[in-house]
Amino acid sequence: MEFVAREIDIGSRNPMVILNGEDAEELGVNPLDRVQIRHDDRTVIGIVEVTEELVPVGSLGVTRRLGHVQGYVDVTVAPRPTAVHYIRKKLEDVELERDEIASIVREIHENRLNDVELGAYVCGAYTNGLSMAETTALAESMAEVGETLDWQAAVVGDKHSIGGVPGNRVTPVVVPIVAAADVTIPKTSSRAVTSPAGTADTMEVFCEVEFELAEIREIVEKTGGCMVWGGSVSLSPVDDKIIRVENPLSIDPPGQIIASVLSKKKAAGSTHVVIDLPYGEGAKIDDLSAARELAEDFKRVGDHLGLELACTITRGTQPIGRGIGPVLEARDVLAVLDGADPRELRLKSVRIANVLLELCGVEPTAAEILDSGRALAKFREIVAAQRGDPDVERADLVPGGEIHTVTADREGVVVQVDNGLVSDVARRAGAPRDRRAGIYLHRQVGEAVARVDDLFTIHAEKASKLADATALVERTEPVRVRTGEEALVERV
Amino acid sequence: MEFVAREIDIGSRNPMVILNGEDAEELGVNPLDRVQIRHDDRTVIGIVEVTEELVPVGSLGVTRRLGHVQGYVDVTVAPRPTAVHYIRKKLEDVELERDEIASIVREIHENRLNDVELGAYVCGAYTNGLSMAETTALAESMAEVGETLDWQAAVVGDKHSIGGVPGNRVTPVVVPIVAAADVTIPKTSSRAVTSPAGTADTMEVFCEVEFELAEIREIVEKTGGCMVWGGSVSLSPVDDKIIRVENPLSIDPPGQIIASVLSKKKAAGSTHVVIDLPYGEGAKIDDLSAARELAEDFKRVGDHLGLELACTITRGTQPIGRGIGPVLEARDVLAVLDGADPRELRLKSVRIANVLLELCGVEPTAAEILDSGRALAKFREIVAAQRGDPDVERADLVPGGEIHTVTADREGVVVQVDNGLVSDVARRAGAPRDRRAGIYLHRQVGEAVARVDDLFTIHAEKASKLADATALVERTEPVRVRTGEEALVERV
Numbered sequence: 001m002e003f004v005a006r007e008i009d010i011g012s013r014n015p016m017v018i019l020n021g022e023d024a025e026e027l028g029v030n031p032l033d034r035v036q037i038r039h040d041d042r043t044v045i046g047i048v049e050v051t052e053e054l055v056p057v058g059s060l061g062v063t064r065r066l067g068h069v070q071g072y073v074d075v076t077v078a079p080r081p082t083a084v085h086y087i088r089k090k091l092e093d094v095e096l097e098r099d100e101i102a103s104i105v106r107e108i109h110e111n112r113l114n115d116v117e118l119g120a121y122v123c124g125a126y127t128n129g130l131s132m133a134e135t136t137a138l139a140e141s142m143a144e145v146g147e148t149l150d151w152q153a154a155v156v157g158d159k160h161s162i163g164g165v166p167g168n169r170v171t172p173v174v175v176p177i178v179a180a181a182d183v184t185i186p187k188t189s190s191r192a193v194t195s196p197a198g199t200a201d202t203m204e205v206f207c208e209v210e211f212e213l214a215e216i217r218e219i220v221e222k223t224g225g226c227m228v229w230g231g232s233v234s235l236s237p238v239d240d241k242i243i244r245v246e247n248p249l250s251i252d253p254p255g256q257i258i259a260s261v262l263s264k265k266k267a268a269g270s271t272h273v274v275i276d277l278p279y280g281e282g283a284k285i286d287d288l289s290a291a292r293e294l295a296e297d298f299k300r301v302g303d304h305l306g307l308e309l310a311c312t313i314t315r316g317t318q319p320i321g322r323g324i325g326p327v328l329e330a331r332d333v334l335a336v337l338d339g340a341d342p343r344e345l346r347l348k349s350v351r352i353a354n355v356l357l358e359l360c361g362v363e364p365t366a367a368e369i370l371d372s373g374r375a376l377a378k379f380r381e382i383v384a385a386q387r388g389d390p391d392v393e394r395a396d397l398v399p400g401g402e403i404h405t406v407t408a409d410r411e412g413v414v415v416q417v418d419n420g421l422v423s424d425v426a427r428r429a430g431a432p433r434d435r436r437a438g439i440y441l442h443r444q445v446g447e448a449v450a451r452v453d454d455l456f457t458i459h460a461e462k463a464s465k466l467a468d469a470t471a472l473v474e475r476t477e478p479v480r481v482r483t484g485e486e487a488l489v490e491r492v
Numbered sequence: 493m494e495f496v497a498r499e500i501d502i503g504s505r506n507p508m509v510i511l512n513g514e515d516a517e518e519l520g521v522n523p524l525d526r527v528q529i530r531h532d533d534r535t536v537i538g539i540v541e542v543t544e545e546l547v548p549v550g551s552l553g554v555t556r557r558l559g560h561v562q563g564y565v566d567v568t569v570a571p572r573p574t575a576v577h578y579i580r581k582k583l584e585d586v587e588l589e590r591d592e593i594a595s596i597v598r599e600i601h602e603n604r605l606n607d608v609e610l611g612a613y614v615c616g617a618y619t620n621g622l623s624m625a626e627t628t629a630l631a632e633s634m635a636e637v638g639e640t641l642d643w644q645a646a647v648v649g650d651k652h653s654i655g656g657v658p659g660n661r662v663t664p665v666v667v668p669i670v671a672a673a674d675v676t677i678p679k680t681s682s683r684a685v686t687s688p689a690g691t692a693d694t695m696e697v698f699c700e701v702e703f704e705l706a707e708i709r710e711i712v713e714k715t716g717g718c719m720v721w722g723g724s725v726s727l728s729p730v731d732d733k734i735i736r737v738e739n740p741l742s743i744d745p746p747g748q749i750i751a752s753v754l755s756k757k758k759a760a761g762s763t764h765v766v767i768d769l770p771y772g773e774g775a776k777i778d779d780l781s782a783a784r785e786l787a788e789d790f791k792r793v794g795d796h797l798g799l800e801l802a803c804t805i806t807r808g809t810q811p812i813g814r815g816i817g818p819v820l821e822a823r824d825v826l827a828v829l830d831g832a833d834p835r836e837l838r839l840k841s842v843r844i845a846n847v848l849l850e851l852c853g854v855e856p857t858a859a860e861i862l863d864s865g866r867a868l869a870k871f872r873e874i875v876a877a878q879r880g881d882p883d884v885e886r887a888d889l890v891p892g893g894e895i896h897t898v899t900a901d902r903e904g905v906v907v908q909v910d911n912g913l914v915s916d917v918a919r920r921a922g923a924p925r926d927r928r929a930g931i932y933l934h935r936q937v938g939e940a941v942a943r944v945d946d947l948f949t950i951h952a953e954k955a956s957k958l959a960d961a962t963a964l965v966e967r968t969e970p971v972r973v974r975t976g977e978e979a980l981v982e983r984v
Contacts, residue, residue, distance in 0.1 A: 009545035010502060010510065018502065025925050030685065032607075032740050053501035088743060091619045115524075116737045119608035123615035127583045193522065245608045248524050251580060433517050 001027055005039070005073045008054070008061035015111045017046035017075075018061030024050045027077060032114045034078040037062070039069050045078050047114045065111060083107040084117055090124030098137040105141035108238050119245045122253065130255025132297065136304040138255070142263035143305075146237045149213070149269040151220070153184035155360050158270035159352060160261050162277055163195070164284035166423050167319035167441075170276070171199045172227060172333045173349035174356065176378040177369045179225035183360045186220045188230035188268060194247060196426035196438055197326045200229040205330040205397065205435060207388020219385040226382060236263040252284065254294055258301050265307060272308040274356045278316025282419035288313065310359050312352055318417040318445050321345040323399075325431035325438015328459065331397045337376040338394075344444070346370070400429070400436040400459035402466040406473055408449040412483040417445055421478040425458060429469040434461040443479065455479045493519055497531070497565045500546070500553035507603045509538035509567075510553030516542045519569060524606045526570040529554070531561050537570045539606045557603060575599040576609055582616030590629040597633035600730050611737045614745065622747025624789070628796040630747070634755035635797075638729045641705070641761040643712070645676040647852050650762035651844060652753050654769055655687070656776035658915050659811035659933075661821045662768070663691045664719060665828050665841035666848070668870035669861045671717035675852050678712045680722035680760060686739060688918035688930055689818045692721040697822040697889065697927060699880020711877040718874060728755040744776065746786055750793050757799060764800040766848045770808025774911035780805065802851045804844055810909040810937050813837040815891075817923035817930015820951065823889050829868040830886075836936070838862070892921070892928040892951035894958040898965055900941040904975040909937055913970040917950060920961040926953040935971065947971045 001023070008018060017035055019027070029035060033048045037060070044066045055061040062069045086100040096104075104121060107113055113121070130138065157178050161168060171189060178185045189199035189209075200209045209229040211219070216233070219226045231240075239260045246252055265273050275298050278284070279291040295311035302309030321332035322342045336346045354364035369375050384390035422439055430437030442454040449455070456479055460466035493515070500510060509527055511519070521527060525540045529552070536558045547553040554561045578592040588596075596613060599605055605613070622630065649670050653660060663681060670677045681691035681701075692701045701721040703711070708725070711718045723732075731752045738744055757765050767790050770776070771783040787803035794801030813824035814834045828838045846856035861867050876882035914931055922929030934946040941947070948971055952958035 009543050010541065028919050028925070030736075030739065032736070049502065051501050084741060088741060091615055091743065093619065114740055115607040116611035116740045119611040120615045120741050123583055123612050124619065127585065127616065127619050244522075244524070247522065248606055248608045249576060249580060249612050251583065427520050433520070 001075050003058060003060035003073050003075050005037070005060040005062050005069045005071060007064060007068070007070065010063060014063065015044070015046045015065040016049050016063045017066070018049045018051050018055050020055050020057045020059065021050050021052050022057045024048065027075065029077055032116060034112070036076050036078040037066070037069060038074040044069065045112060081107045081112040081117070083113060087117060087121045087124055090128060091120065093128040095131055096134055098133070101134060101137040102141040105138065105145060105238055108241055109145040115245060118241065119249070122242060122246055122249070122251060122256070125253040125256050126251045130253065130259070132300055135255040135259050135297070136301050138259035139263045139266065139301055139305055142236045142238050142259055143266040146267055147234045148267045149186070149233065149235070151184060151186065151269050154271070155183060156269055156271045157183045157185040157356050157360050158187065158265055158268065158272070159274045159276065159356055160265065162257055162261065162275070162284055164419065165278045165316045165320060166196060166324045166419055166426065167321035167329060167332070168278065169199065169202055169321055169329045169333055170345065170349040170352055172203060172379065173336050173345070173375070174353045175225050175227055176337065176375040176382065177349070177353040177366045178356055179223060179382070180369050180374040180378040181357055181362050181365070182224065183357065183362055184220065185225040186216065186268070187225065187227050188233065188235065189227060190230055192432040193243065196324050196423050196431035197329055198432070199227065201326045201432040201435070202329045202333065203227045205326050206392060207383045207386035209386065211386070219382070223378070223382045223385050225378070226386065228386070230264070235267040236260065239264065254297065258298055262298070262301055262305055262307065266305050270307065272356065272360045273302065274352055274359065275309065275311045276314055276352060277311055278314050280315055280317035282318070283316030285316070308359055310355050312355055314348060318419065319422055319441060320348055322441045323438060324422055324426045324441070325429070325459070326435040327397050327399055328438040328440055331394055334392070334394050334397070337370070337379050339371055398436065399438070399440065400434065400461045402460040402463050403457055404466055404470045405457040406455045406479070407452045408455055408481045409451070410481060410483055411451050412449060412481045412486065414443045414445050414447050414449060414479060415482045416480040417441060418478050418480070421476055425469050425472055425478055428465065428472055429458050429460040430462060430465040434465065436461050437465065441479070449481055455481065493567050495550060495552035495565050495567050497529070497552040497554050497561045497563060499556060499560070499562065502555060506555065507536070507538045507557040508541050508555045509558070510541045510543050510547050512547050512549045512551065513542050513544050514549045516540065519567065521569055524608060526604070528568050528570040529558070529561060530566040536561065537604060573599045573604040573609070575605060579609060579613045579616055582620060583612065585620040587623055588626055590625070593626060593629040594633040597630065597637060597730055600733055601637040607737060610733065611741070614734060614738055614741070614743065614748065617748050618743045618745040622745065622751070624792055627747040627751050627789070628793050630751035631755045631758065631793055631797060634728045634730050634751055635758040638759055639726045640759045641725065641727070643676060643678065643761050646763070647675060648761055648763045649675045649677040649848050649852050650679065650757055650760065650764070651766045651768065651848055652757065654749055654753065654767070654776055656911065657770045657808045657812060658688060658816045658911055658918065659813035659821060659824070660770065661691065661694055661813055661825055662837065662841040662844055664695060664825045664871065665837070665867070666845045667717050667719055668829065668867040668874065669841070669845040669858045670848055671715060671874070672861050672866040672870040673849055673854050673857070674716065675849065675854055676712065677717040678708065678760070679717065679719050680725065680727065681719060682722055684924040685735065688816050688915050688923035689821055690924070691719065693818045693924040693927070694821045694825065695719045697818050698884060699875045699878035701878065703878070711874070715870070715874045715877050717870070718878065720878070722756070727759040728752065731756065746789065750790055754790070754793055754797055754799065758797050762799065764848065764852045765794065766844055766851065767801065767803045768806055768844060769803055770806045772807055772809035774810070775808030777808070800851055802847050804847055806840060810911065811914055811933060812840055814933045815930060816914055816918045816933070817921070817951065818927040819889050819891050820930040820932055823886055823891070826884070826886050826889070829862070829871050831863055890928065891930070891932065892926065892953040894952040894955050895949055896958055896962045897949040898947050898971070899944045900947055900973045901943070902973060902975060903943050904941060904973045904978065906935045906937050906939050906941060906971060907974045908972040909933060910970050913968055917961045917964055917970055920957065920964055921950050921952040922954060922957040926957065928953050929957065933971070941973055947973065
């Protein structure tokens with residue numbers, strides 16, 4: 001059928017084609033079906049949405065994701081993507097072949113799958129699991145459909161945390177240590193999606209994080225490292241599309257985690273990689289044995305991909321640093337680089353840096369590098385290369401001035417700091433968009449408190465957001481204090 | 493946050509809220525998240541979509557599904573539906589409790605779930621199955637959230653086919669037979685979604701099918717039966733929402749089929765029900781043992797719901813009638829009511845009518861009722877009550893004049909008529925929207941053909957659609973003819 005197409009900016013994430021109900025019936029398509037649009041000898045495929053008014057009969061609304069489609073076009077029903085067949089196979093618990101995995105990845109990359117189909121893929125991987133062979137094929141296919149980087153150095157270090165723990169800002173400490181030990185470490189990081197800050201959000205407090213590939217090369221050549229936003233280079237672009245449908249369900253199949261992480265490391269040209277797996281109540285992995293199993297799987301798939309890989313298993317039951325939110329985390333980072341506390345952030349960073357240095361065949365002297373001030377100097381060097389102020393001091397980083405402090409209602413000991421609640425409160429306070437918003441934890445688990453001691457302070461830029469965050473803490477308990485007796489026996 | 497809301501007619505199926513990217517970031521929501529809108533002391537919940545242009549900063553685009561929301565509104569992040577927790581549990585293969593199922597059904601009914609979550613529910617039910625207890629709870633919950641009907645009669649007959657076989661138009665033959673035997677049978681049927689005709693589409697060739705509940709009561713009181721579109725009464729409304737996400741994946745979990753069908757029968761006030769289960773290559777059920785298992789499950793759940801239930805297991809490897817498409821099927825129906833062929837349609841209708849009559853405690857005399865002309869008279873009576881022409885004759889029902897006939901390319905025997913291809917061809921020819929479009933099968937499986945004998949004729953209303961359908965048959969083989977030798981041995 002012939003249509004006149006015009007661009008409509010709706011749902012920028014999907015290539016949508018909006019048809020009038022009359023035309024949809026005439027073509028014989030339903031919402032979520034796909035149509036093929038021929039335009040200037042080019043064929044694009046979009047997912048159908050139906051309207052009664054927004055688009056008149058004979059017209060076609062197309063979103064920008066389809067490229068610039070305008071004017072007279074010919075529309076036909078598109079065949080069903082082959083991936084749907086394989087997704088159903090996975091739901092039937094049949095192991096997929098290498099080329100079947102590749103076809104799923106390719107069609108996700110080409111935006112051929114609608115939300116239902118994409119979600120069904122994730123459900124299949126979650127409920128029936130992915131074998132080692134499937135995970136390896138997935139990692140390779142995911143790496144192949146995006147950009148790939150390569151570096152002059154024979155050894156290219158990298159690290160990754162599977163996330164889930166707030167204030168876990170070890171990267172801005174580890175990267176300068178490793179670079180100061182003369183190991184090339186071009187680190188790309190993510191921005192927050194559902195958390196109060198990603199490493200890229202925290203680094204943006206210090207300097208720019210969005211660069212072209214050529215600029216990244218220059219920064220790394222000059223300083224031996226970088227800390228940039230991964231979104232500026234399209235490494236394993238399918239990953240973001242999968243994460244988008246994992247979020248509503250809060251599911252994250254282990255095989256998918258491995259493939260997502262390692263496809264990015266492979267595409268980034270990394271050769272020696274440390275993966276951090278925080279575990280425990282409130283973390284992504286429940287217990288130690290599950291963490292060990294995942295670590296073995298990571299190593300096996302890493303091996304198949306030709307990566308030298310080590311895992312660190314760390315306690316993930318409470319936030320690592322004391323600050324949560326971009327500016328508050330940046331303050332912690334600068335303190336640790338300066339040889340000071342938070343102690344847990346320092347300990348974890350040093351340990352991970354040492355594991356990476358050892359893996360790279362370099363003497364593991366992270367503590368010395370940190371204490372000598374060489375890590376801080378390297379950090380300032382990288383910040384300068386990324387167009388930030390190299391002379392930044394902690395006093396320049398001021399948290400939001402709208403504050404609310406919660407104090408202990410009894411004498412006792414801190415028995416829990418709830419990762420999920422701390423994140424929710426920080427987000428309600430405005431993080432990550434309001435950089436200076438977040439939470440500062442005055443106490444961590446195991447610390448003794450007297451009655452009316454400060455437990456945590458919420459910082460916000462806007463009074464309305466402070467009120468929103470405060471309302472949440474008033475009906476929940478992000479930091480739990482119990483007397484000695486209560487801490488041991490909970491009566492239900 | 494405060495917004496000015498205005499209606500945008502897009503994606504009528506979902507309650508969507510379209511935010512500018514700036515505002516979405518400020519609120520801290522991503523596409524597929526939910527927001528709560530307060531407006532005139534009323535709170536509604538919608539699913540977020542993000543735009544850069546269609547809606548300016550400070551404005552909110554809302555779809556009509558949300559009710560009439562206009563002017564100043566207050567928007568906050570909505571809590572995640574509780575159903576998501578239970579859907580994840582199902583994906584983890586844990587049996588759901590009665591109230592967990594009820595909460596999934598309720599939140600689907602309230603349009604609280606986005607496509608990813610709704611699809612995940614179906615995937616969980618498909619991959620891990622639904623227990624008898626889950627299926628029963630599902631059927632009851634689905635029946636409860638919609639309208640329910642009740643009738644004067646103590647015995648209310650009904651029938652249902654799980655579908656998948658083209659030209660399976662037994663309902664317009666069975667209903668008049670049963671009503672002529674003085675059993676009340678208020679039959680609601682569906683329109684085609686992915687098939688070339690639903691029973692409602694075929695009946696619409698004869699008369700109206702969309703009625704208010706009061707009108708349906710009048711028709712049934714007058715004639716003892718009706719054949720109307722189920723969409724005009726909102727029985728088990730959640731069913732349509734589930735079917736919408738099953739379609740892209742072509743999955744239809746057995747427990748879900750049972751719950752969908754029986755929730756509608758229960759809500760419709762039926763007491764005695766026959767379920768037809770066609771099986772075999774190209775049908776929804778692969779083999780006889782699977783059909784028998786499904787039949788037993790249907791009976792068990794029916795028992796829990798207080799329904800008298802029988803199943804018929806029938807061959808579903810090829811179309812039942814000769815015509816596929818509304819008018820072509822209507823011609824077959826009228827022929828059978830008039831005592832003539834197609835033979836398979838007559839045999840199947842008589843058998844199903846007898847099973848239902850027996851179940852209702854009435855003598856199974858379907859063939860006599862048909863041959864005496866009483867079924868045809870009752871059919872004309874119902875057609876008249878539904879504002880159709882009671883004197884309609886076969887000659888009045890003229891198939892589309894754009895025709896293309898395919899002939900046998902060899903002497904031999906018909907070894908297969910492909911259900912899927914026959915449907916695709918009929919849909920391309922324009923069915924069900926173009927009522928007179930479809931396919932007429934001159935030969936069925938097992939019939940001998942000479943070279944150049946007619947195999948089937950495509951009818952269309954428009955030349956362009958005929959060309960489209962013809963293009964498909966030219967590269968496929970909807971009706972397979974093989975010589976005696978070929979039929980036995982296929983060399984690969």
